[in-house]
Amino acid sequence: xxxxxxxxxxxxxxxxxxxxxxxxxxxxxxxxxxxxxxxxxxxxxxxxxxxxxxxxxxxxxxxxxxxxxxxxxxxxxxxxxxxxxxxxxxxxxxxxxxxxxxxxxxxxxxxxxxxxxxxxxxxxxxxxxxxxxxxxxxxxxxxxxxxxxxxxxxxxxxxxxxxxxxxxxxxxxxxxxxxxxxxxxxxxxxxxxxxxxxxxxxxxxxxxxxxxxxxxxxxxxxxxxxxxxxxxxxxxxxxxxxxxxxxxxxxxxxxxxxxxxxxxxxxxxxxxxxxxxxxxxxxxxxxxxxxxxxxxxxxxxxxxxxxxxxxxxxxxxxxxxxxxxxxxxxxxxxxxxxxxxxxxxxxxxxxxxxxxxxxxxxxxxxxxxxxxxxxxxxxxxxx
Amino acid sequence: xxxxxxxxxxxxxxxxxxxxxxxxxxxxxxxxxxxxxxxxxxxxxxxxxxxxxxxxxxxxxxxxxxxxxxxxxxxxxxxxxxxxxxxxx
Numbered sequence: 001x002x003x004x005x006x007x008x009x010x011x012x013x014x015x016x017x018x019x020x021x022x023x024x025x026x027x028x029x030x031x032x033x034x035x036x037x038x039x040x041x042x043x044x045x046x047x048x049x050x051x052x053x054x055x056x057x058x059x060x061x062x063x064x065x066x067x068x069x070x071x072x073x074x075x076x077x078x079x080x081x082x083x084x085x086x087x088x089x090x091x092x093x094x095x096x097x098x099x100x101x102x103x104x105x106x107x108x109x110x111x112x113x114x115x116x117x118x119x120x121x122x123x124x125x126x127x128x129x130x131x132x133x134x135x136x137x138x139x140x141x142x143x144x145x146x147x148x149x150x151x152x153x154x155x156x157x158x159x160x161x162x163x164x165x166x167x168x169x170x171x172x173x174x175x176x177x178x179x180x181x182x183x184x185x186x187x188x189x190x191x192x193x194x195x196x197x198x199x200x201x202x203x204x205x206x207x208x209x210x211x212x213x214x215x216x217x218x219x220x221x222x223x224x225x226x227x228x229x230x231x232x233x234x235x236x237x238x239x240x241x242x243x244x245x246x247x248x249x250x251x252x253x254x255x256x257x258x259x260x261x262x263x264x265x266x267x268x269x270x271x272x273x274x275x276x277x278x279x280x281x282x283x284x285x286x287x288x289x290x291x292x293x294x295x296x297x298x299x300x301x302x303x304x305x306x307x308x309x310x311x312x313x314x315x316x317x318x319x320x321x322x323x324x325x326x327x328x329x330x331x332x333x334x335x336x337x338x339x340x341x342x343x344x345x346x347x348x349x350x351x352x353x354x355x356x357x358x359x360x361x362x363x364x365x366x367x368x369x370x371x372x373x374x375x376x377x378x379x380x381x382x383x
Numbered sequence: 384x385x386x387x388x389x390x391x392x393x394x395x396x397x398x399x400x401x402x403x404x405x406x407x408x409x410x411x412x413x414x415x416x417x418x419x420x421x422x423x424x425x426x427x428x429x430x431x432x433x434x435x436x437x438x439x440x441x442x443x444x445x446x447x448x449x450x451x452x453x454x455x456x457x458x459x460x461x462x463x464x465x466x467x468x469x470x471x472x
Contacts (some may be wrong), residue, residue, distance in 0.1 A: 037411055037412050038410065038412075038413075040411075044415055076399065131400035152415045152416065156416065160399060225426055230421075231462070232422075232423055232459060244456055256418075266423070276455055278455075281455070281456070282465055285462045285463075285466040286465075286466040286468070287463060288466075289462050289463060289466045294461050295462050295464065296461065297461055297462075297463060297464030298461065298462050299423070299459035299461055299462075300456060300459065300462060300465060301421075301422070301423060301425065301459055302421070302425065302451075302454040302455075302456075302458050303454055303456070304454050312386055324419070
């Protein structure tokens, strides 16, 4: 069967579904294909934190704009996306981190973000039960409008609205090939049939390089296994997400009372490994109970893994592809794709519909790796 | 009358049927939509019940259904036990 659509989106995560929504809202015909089910990849496995405290202007701007959209979806559109803004507390351990954080906070404040440095003895006022000495803190930064949304509810809300606007979302459908001719996209072949189209969006997360290779396009992403755990529920204890760049830990309490958090295991190699490890479980439990000793009696229910889709500069790859018209890249989020997805979807929709780019898309194109123009690295990556 | 199917997450038969009718027709999807089987029992109690319910509504027999992935630890374990540092000494 030959199907036809103006745009084909590959990948049913938050980015693909948000794009399906934004494009169909503007009357563009969309088919989204997902090889498993919606949220199968990083979206359904992530901590779903929403953070605006970054070290690069690009990420701060993207995250701030996205927070406005998350707020609009929850409160304006009345979608139940489980948005909770309890802030992010970033632990500072030493003078070097303090120096970097002072610079970050100054830059973030200059962009209009409500963020501040916190003294060591003020930390328990923001997150009770944290042990500043146990976690070896000399201070922290805190941004009260950071937070968390439910990754399933958010993705399903976007998908549901996209379908209502006429978008077709096909799950259990795998892309087997993409055809182009004279630098123009012609057709996407899937296990459900072929789709005639002129525009393809590669939003396949950790599998994006496989999609790109179907058109002989090289992307520099590598998948890294990341692990995470969830505990049983307990009474509301704290609202903020707590993270540390030195220890790599992040954890927060969900609306339902569970603690969810992760930490990298030492010497992790890139690749498509999905097995959970006991090393993680032990390392996470030790670090978490050092940060918050009262959690030691809490039961761990489940640990699982997902992939960070990591680029050399830890910034996403977005927009047009050099040498191939209308092959739109939307991947390489390096562990923070959920929180910026709402704004990315708007920027890419503008690019697709009005052929209108913007400074952020210009800076984050695939061309930067060919030009070796990617010196500024995002330093504030966690997990 | 209300029938509870997932005791850990307080899910009723009606809620599960509603999700099936909305198009969440596999166990993995129902799990993500409803938190089915995500509580302390990790699906041991509810999964067979829901498989029968799903079979009734989709026509797919339970023995042909893909089961949700099983995650460690097999039973709930306290963080303090996992953090014990005996093997580090």
